[in-house]
C-alpha cells in the first residue's frame with residue numbers, strides 16, 4: 197500500500213491524488229499534501245523511513 201510521503205498516511209492505490217517524479221509514483225491523502233510535496237520536493241525525495249514525530253509531553 198502506498199504511503200503519503202508528506203504525512204505518512206497509508207493511501208489507497210486508486211487515489212487520484214498522485215504525482216509522478218523520476219519514474220516513481222507518489223500518492224497523497226489530500227491535495228494539500230501533494231502541494232506540500234511539490235513545494236518541498238527536496239525534503240521528501242530519498243526519504244525511506246518516516247521521520248520520528250516528536251512526542252509532545254507538555255500538557
Ligand SMILES: [Zn+2]
Pocket residue numbers: 200202203204205224225226229
Ligand atoms: Zn497526507
